[in-house]
Amino acid sequence: MIRVRALRKHFDVHERPPGVAAAFRSLFRRQTKRVTAVDGIDLDIAPGERVGFLGPNGAGKTTTLKVLSGLLHPTSGEVAVDGHEPRRREDAFLKKIMLVLGQKQQLLWDLPPAETFELNRAVYDVPREQYRATMRELTELLELGDLVNKPARTLSLGERMKCELAAALIHRPRLLFLDEPTIGLDVSMQAVVRDFVKRYNEQNGATLILTSHYMEDVARLCPRVVVIDRGQIVYDGALEALVERTRPDKRIVLRFAREVDARDLESLGQLVRHGAGESVLQVPKDAVNGVVGRVLAELPVSDLTVESAPLEEVMSEVFARGRGSR
Amino acid sequence: MSLRNTVRAFPTLLRVGFADAVAYRAEMLIWVLATTMPLVMLALWSTVAREAPVGRYGQAQFTAYFLATFVVRQITGSWVFYDINFAVRNGTLAMRLLRPVHPLWAYAAEALAAMPMRIVVSLPVAIVAWFVVGWAGMTHDPFLWAVWLVSIAGSWMITLLVNLLIGCAAFFLESSLKVMDAWLVAFFVFSGYLIPIDLFPPRLRAAVEWLPFRFQIGFPVEVVTGAHDRGAALALLAGQWAWVAAGLAATALVWRAGLRRFAAYGG
Numbered sequence: 001m002i003r004v005r006a007l008r009k010h011f012d013v014h015e016r017p018p019g020v021a022a023a024f025r026s027l028f029r030r031q032t033k034r035v036t037a038v039d040g041i042d043l044d045i046a047p048g049e050r051v052g053f054l055g056p057n058g059a060g061k062t063t064t065l066k067v068l069s070g071l072l073h074p075t076s077g078e079v080a081v082d083g084h085e086p087r088r089r090e091d092a093f094l095k096k097i098m099l100v101l102g103q104k105q106q107l108l109w110d111l112p113p114a115e116t117f118e119l120n121r122a123v124y125d126v127p128r129e130q131y132r133a134t135m136r137e138l139t140e141l142l143e144l145g146d147l148v149n150k151p152a153r154t155l156s157l158g159e160r161m162k163c164e165l166a167a168a169l170i171h172r173p174r175l176l177f178l179d180e181p182t183i184g185l186d187v188s189m190q191a192v193v194r195d196f197v198k199r200y201n202e203q204n205g206a207t208l209i210l211t212s213h214y215m216e217d218v219a220r221l222c223p224r225v226v227v228i229d230r231g232q233i234v235y236d237g238a239l240e241a242l243v244e245r246t247r248p249d250k251r252i253v254l255r256f257a258r259e260v261d262a263r264d265l266e267s268l269g270q271l272v273r274h275g276a277g278e279s280v281l282q283v284p285k286d287a288v289n290g291v292v293g294r295v296l297a298e299l300p301v302s303d304l305t306v307e308s309a310p311l312e313e314v315m316s317e318v319f320a321r322g323r324g325s326r
Numbered sequence: 327m328s329l330r331n332t333v334r335a336f337p338t339l340l341r342v343g344f345a346d347a348v349a350y351r352a353e354m355l356i357w358v359l360a361t362t363m364p365l366v367m368l369a370l371w372s373t374v375a376r377e378a379p380v381g382r383y384g385q386a387q388f389t390a391y392f393l394a395t396f397v398v399r400q401i402t403g404s405w406v407f408y409d410i411n412f413a414v415r416n417g418t419l420a421m422r423l424l425r426p427v428h429p430l431w432a433y434a435a436e437a438l439a440a441m442p443m444r445i446v447v448s449l450p451v452a453i454v455a456w457f458v459v460g461w462a463g464m465t466h467d468p469f470l471w472a473v474w475l476v477s478i479a480g481s482w483m484i485t486l487l488v489n490l491l492i493g494c495a496a497f498f499l500e501s502s503l504k505v506m507d508a509w510l511v512a513f514f515v516f517s518g519y520l521i522p523i524d525l526f527p528p529r530l531r532a533a534v535e536w537l538p539f540r541f542q543i544g545f546p547v548e549v550v551t552g553a554h555d556r557g558a559a560l561a562l563l564a565g566q567w568a569w570v571a572a573g574l575a576a577t578a579l580v581w582r583a584g585l586r587r588f589a590a591y592g593g
Contacts, residue, residue, distance in 0.1 A: 071420050073589040087589070091331055091426040099424055106421040108342065110349040115342050122338030123427045125331065151349070 001175065001207050002045040002068065007077035009038040009063055009231075037063040039231030040077075047174075050201055050208040052222030052239070056319050060231040061211040065177045068209070069099040082175065095124055098173040102180035105160065106167055107152040113163035114148040117170055124171035131170065138166040141196055158189035165193065169200065176200070178210045182217055194220050215311035227318055235318065239311075246317050247309035250288050252281045254295060255303035268294060282309075332431045339432055343439025361400060361447075367520055368392035381525050387551065390463025391522055393455040394547040399519065400448035402482040402542065404437040410493025411502050414588065423585075430490055430581060437486050465552035473559045477546040480566040484542050487573030494577070497584030518544025524553070538573075541566040 012032045016022050038060045045051055053061040066072040067079060070086035070093065079086055084093035107116045121131045138144065142162045147155060155163065161181065168176070178197065182190040198221055201208045212218055218225060218239065225242060227235035235242055252269070255278050262274045268291050269283035283291045288306055295301055308314075371388040374380055383391065410433060413419040422429040465471065492509060495502035514520055517539035526534055534540060545566055549559050 066420070069424065071423055071589065073586070089423065094424060094426040097424070099420070101420070104416075104418050104421060106418075106424075108346060111342070111345055115345055119338055119342045120425075122335040123331070123425045125334060125426075 001047040001049070001082055002043065002209075003078070003080045004041055004043040004068075005078040007038055007041040007043075007064070007067065007079060008036070008075045009060075009067060009072060010034055010036045010075050036231050038067070038074075041228075041231070041233055043226065043233070043236070045207060045209070047207055048201070048205045049224060050198075050222045051210070052218035052225045053209065053211040053228055054218060054225050054315060055211075055228035059228045061228050062179050064228065065099065065179050065209065065211060069097055069177050070094070071099070095171055096173055097175045097177065098168040098171070099177040100164060100168045100179065100181050102161070102178075102183040105152075105164060107160065107163055109153050110151060112149045112151055113144075113155075113167065116152070116163075116167045117148065120167055120170045126171050130172075134170055134172065135166075138169060141199065142166055142192070158185050158192075161185060161189070161193060165196065172204060173206065174204075175207045176209070178208065178212075180212055181210070182212060182214055190214065190217065197221060215315065219311055227315075229319055240308075242318070243308050243311065243314050246314045246321075248285050249282045249309065250285050251307045251309060252283060252288070252291060252295070253305045253307060254279045254281065254299070254301055257300040257302045260299055264299065332427050335427050336431075336435060339427070339435035340439045343436040344442060346436065347440040347443050361403070362396070364392045364396040364399065364519065365451075367395075381522070382553075383522065383525070386459060386462040389455070389459050390551050391547060393451065393459075394464075394550050395519060395543060397448045397452050398478065398481060398543055398546045400444045401441060401478060402485050402546075403444060404440070404482070404485050404489045406433045406437050406486070407489040407493035407502065407506050409433065409436070410490065411496040414493070414496040414584075415501060419588065430577070433490065433493075434486060437482075437489070441482075463551055465550060467552070467556070469556055470549055470552065470554075470559055473556075473563055474546055474550045477541075477549055477563055477566060480563070480570055481542050481546050483570045484538055484566070484573055487570070487577050488538070488542075490577045491573070491580055494580045494584045497580075497587045513539050513542065516540065517542050518547060523548075536565065538569045541569050 012034055014026075015031045015033045016026045037058075041060075041064065053064065055061050063072060067074050068081055068086055070089040073087045081093065082096055084090060084096075086093065107113055108119070117135065120126075121128075126134070139148070142165060144162060144166060147159050147163060148166075152160060152163065165181070176197075181197070182193050185193065194217055197208065197210075200206060208221070210217065210221055223238060225235070225237070225239045226233055227242070249270075251272065254265075259276075260279070262271060262279075265271050265274065265279055265281060269281040269287070271279065272282050273280040281291065281295075292304065292306070295304065368389060368391075371380070371383070371392065372385050375383055375385045375388050379387075410419075413422065419429065422432060425432075488509065492502050492506050495505050499505065516523075516534045516537055523531060523534055523540055523544045541562075545562055548554055549562075554562065
């Protein structure tokens with residue numbers, strides 16, 4: 001579906017120090033700085049895959065998505081998306097894809113979303129019958145109800161994002177780029193968006209590429225993650241394997257029937273947290289069974305779970321290692 | 327982006343554009359009040375002409391001229407530069423670029439979709455004027471009325487293309503609002519909107535007559551008020567459409583260069 005070889009993209013951006021004098025100087029002489037956003041990426045994505053792009057701010061995730069969707073022209077390298085060169089933005093290509101930018105909207109601001117849906121039906125040349133069927137399905141799955149008839153400007157952020165998703169899917173794209181689709185949404189709305197996107201992928205076999213700062217989005221949606229840092233891919237593979245590789249230790253979350261002294265726990269492993277009623281021990285993966293056995297035998301345990309390190313911590317460590325190695 | 331796709335989607339683009347144009351009723355009323363400058367100029371020049379005609383203009387001629395100016399401006403006006411400038415600056419142009427319809431066609435449809443509202447506003451003025459001043463000061467030649475219709479189309483095209491060009495200037499300038507401000511200063515003075523071109527000093531008039539501003543307003547007004555015979559009207563019509571052709575070429579060039587820059591900087 002997607003084949004990328006040696007993709008590079010740099011921008012020349014204006015630079016100006018703060019202050020009136022600098023502002024005045026910049027009227028006559030502009031200083032520019034070359035920023036390398038993507039620095040030699042190779043990538044293959046198969047049809048129907050769900051892939052998460054992870055990386056700190058400015059890592060090159062959105063730039064890569066924009067190159068893949070044809071909005072940005074690569075500085076160098078090869079990009080092929082379902083047999084098309086995205087930068088040419090041919091009709092046949094545009095009808096296969098959609099890019100949802102969480103911070104940019106395509107809904108017509110002063111009109112009800114139903115008008116944007118109808119506009120998209122026309123520009124994507126969707127047959128009426130198919131349009132009606134798609135709208136029925138989207139209305140049900142996203143619980144759109146009366147939202148489609150209220151001016152977009154009067155909708156809440158969550159309601160707007162649901163309508164944005166519906167507008168994006170009217171032509172049933174085979175390739176969906178989602179850039180921070182849950183940004184600013186509350187927890188329940190994030191879950192609605194995630195569930196919907198996953199179901200769309202499963203029912204339509206659509207390929208999905210997602211960027212998000214919410215690790216929960218990536219954990220729930222993407223079996224495969226591509227970690228990008230400073231324009232380069234630093235990891236490409238299964239999420240579990242990344243966690244395993246970065247933080248091989250496991251965490252044992254313990255709840256006690258009565259208070260337990262911290263010293264009793266420190267002898268079992270690294271005590272990450274010790275508070276009222278709950279403590280967290282970090283132990284090597286191989287030692288989990290032994291530690292669990294000892295804890296159950298020696299301490300008044302009321303509840304016990306074994307978890308991997310939180311994804312946020314794993315990613316922080318991956319990025320920190322990346323910075324440390326340069 | 328194929329023309330076939332655009333043609334097929336055009337009726338929907340127009341319908342949605344019309345819905346957008348009438349979304350705010352209060353804003354529309356203010357807009358109507360804000361476009362009455364030709365009527366103010368009519369009152370002013372009529373007072374001046376009460377004593378004696380100014381050039382070829384007596385009171386009846388001034389009335390016909392400025393009522394025609396009001397109608398032409400209403401029908402051919404466009405402000406899409408503002409939308410383009412905004413879309414380039416905040417990056418929402420990206421969403422338009424993802425659709426299989428050329429964004430400039432979509433902007434043209436939006437401008438065209440506003441026309442029915444503009445006609446609704448200008449029609450009562452034209453009817454009242456017809457009752458009050460009759461045909462005095464207007465041409466009676468059906469051929470010139472036909473030329474007027476074509477010149478209205480040309481005037482609308484030039485105004486739209488100026489909007490597209492200035493909107494696209496945002497690709498290079500980061501904001502092109504001030505460019506439009508500068509254009510409007512020249513437009514108000516040299517288009518015949520405030521002062522008929524034939525009242526300009528001869529040397530200035532010779533230059534202004536071939537600038538695009540005059541073909542935006544003055545030329546259609548001159549045709550319908552009988553300032554030109556058939557031959558002269560046709561020659562000027564050719565001049566007007568030459569500006570349309572130049573505007574099309576310039577817009578295509580600036581759009582392509584601008585898009586490369588947009589794509590280079592990150593959208």
